[in-house]
Amino acid sequence: MSLQPTSILVVGTGTIGQAWLTRYADTIPLQFQATVRGLYRSQQYIHLDNNSVPSHGLTAAGWQYSNDVLTQLDQDIFDYSHRHEQVIVLDLTASSAVGQRYADWLRAGAHIVCANKYAGASSSTYYEQIRRISRQYQRHWRYNTTVGAGLPIQSAIRERLHSADPIRGIEGNFSGSLSWIFQQYQPGDQLSKWLRAAADQGLTEPDPRSDLGGLDVARKLLILAREAGWSLELDEIQVQSLVPDSLAQLSSEEFWQHLEHFDAEFERWRQRTHPTAQKFCYIGAVERDVDAKPHAWARLEPISPSSPYASLPPGNANFVIRSELYNTNPLLIQGPGAGPEVTAAGIHTDLLDILQQL
Ligand SMILES: NC(=O)C1=CN([C@@H]2O[C@H](COP(=O)(O)OP(=O)(O)OC[C@H]3O[C@@H](n4cnc5c(N)ncnc54)[C@H](O)[C@@H]3O)[C@@H](O)[C@H]2O)C=CC1
Numbered sequence: 001m002s003l004q005p006t007s008i009l010v011v012g013t014g015t016i017g018q019a020w021l022t023r024y025a026d027t028i029p030l031q032f033q034a035t036v037r038g039l040y041r042s043q044q045y046i047h048l049d050n051n052s053v054p055s056h057g058l059t060a061a062g063w064q065y066s067n068d069v070l071t072q073l074d075q076d077i078f079d080y081s082h083r084h085e086q087v088i089v090l091d092l093t094a095s096s097a098v099g100q101r102y103a104d105w106l107r108a109g110a111h112i113v114c115a116n117k118y119a120g121a122s123s124s125t126y127y128e129q130i131r132r133i134s135r136q137y138q139r140h141w142r143y144n145t146t147v148g149a150g151l152p153i154q155s156a157i158r159e160r161l162h163s164a165d166p167i168r169g170i171e172g173n174f175s176g177s178l179s180w181i182f183q184q185y186q187p188g189d190q191l192s193k194w195l196r197a198a199a200d201q202g203l204t205e206p207d208p209r210s211d212l213g214g215l216d217v218a219r220k221l222l223i224l225a226r227e228a229g230w231s232l233e234l235d236e237i238q239v240q241s242l243v244p245d246s247l248a249q250l251s252s253e254e255f256w257q258h259l260e261h262f263d264a265e266f267e268r269w270r271q272r273t274h275p276t277a278q279k280f281c282y283i284g285a286v287e288r289d290v291d292a293k294p295h296a297w298a299r300l301e302p303i304s305p306s307s308p309y310a311s312l313p314p315g316n317a318n319f320v321i322r323s324e325l326y327n328t329n330p331l332l333i334q335g336p337g338a339g340p341e342v343t344a345a346g347i348h349t350d351l352l353d354i355l356q357q358l
């Protein structure tokens with residue numbers, strides 16, 4: 001174990017950030033000498049001293065305004081690294097601006113744990129760059145919660161590959177929020193009633209159109225495809241969006257104010273395409289065909305009462321992983337696919353995993 005102390009810098013103090021700070025930040029075993037030294041959010045940051053209780057930082061008086069919080073964070077990473085401290089950044093935002101900093105932060109000496117899916121689902125060029133830099137600078141990048149929240153999906157895929165057992169395909173209901181919504185929705189309901197309830201529990205993305213539009217599931221498919229060693233881009237994934245065109249360009253606030261269009265459009269789609277279906281599930285899949293090129297899709301499908309998808313508890317995701325060995329009898333992983341508690345737990349697991357390796 002490293003004799004250097006570790007500074008933890010947390011970007012994002014929203015639903016997931018607060019859950020980690022209140023439940024886990026104060027529980028890091030002393031032997032790791034790891035301290036939360038900074039919290040950063042949109043236009044604000046605070047530095048915490050050694051005696052601060054990290055969870056109290058959320059309500060502390062010393063937050064400073066900045067119109068360039070990420071430059072402040074760059075500086076803090078630089079300063080701690082030059083004091084020969086280890087630095088771990090927790091990215092608990094959904095921000096592309098934050099995700100675009102990873103290459104620089106790894107080069108500057110930081111390790112990264114993220115719930116943010118941006119980097120894992122960015123262009124192959126950027127993704128490969130991050131991987132290359134983390135190898136070159138011997139920095140860790142952990143992103144378990146980007147798929148299935150706290151469920152161990154990426155590690156299950158890695159273990160198959162370590163056992164020389166190549167992946168053939170992955171399918172499932174990858175979205176905790178869409179699982180929660182569609183396991184309870186019944187034809188005739190206002191779908192937005194369930195959407196609001198899912199958002200109130202912290203299951204959706206900050207902008208729920210990322211869930212409803214299929215982007216969140218597509219990103220998860222891409223992250224898993226890359227974990228399996230396959231080359232794929234986000235725009236190669238066929239995705240069904242449940243967001244009407246009329247709501248796609250609105251701000252997130254405006255979207256919430258116009259849910260009647262969302263309900264009306266969904267009802268029209270249901271009547272037109274699946275008027276007799278009683279249950280739906282948003283399913284995604286990625287597999288390689290004979291030319292070894294991965295193909296991925298995500299869409300809302302009608303399901304029969306006998307389908308394995310029909311009996312998922314609301315909010316549960318499931319992942320069906322087929323490999324050479326686990327083929328006709330695939331590897332199944334199922335459990336809560338979203339939520340502040342399980343996601344914060346997954347972040348903490350990734351953090352402790354890095355601390356143990358320093
Ligand atoms: N809700 C869930 O169950 C899960 C969420 N995640 C991921 O966790 C991440 C965070 O989600 P939430 O906590 O719900 O979001 P949120 O909207 O509640 O909080 C986001 C935080 O990021 C900060 N932020 C945004 N842009 C920033 C920037 N440019 N610079 C500095 N700070 C910035 C905001 O000020 C806020 O504190 C998302 O990427 C989401 O996909 C991952 C797994 C499960």
Ligand SMILES: N[C@@H](CC=O)C(=O)O
Nearest residue numbers: 175176177204205338
């Ligand atoms: N919004 C996501 C949260 C986890 O990634 C989901 O619904 O699964």
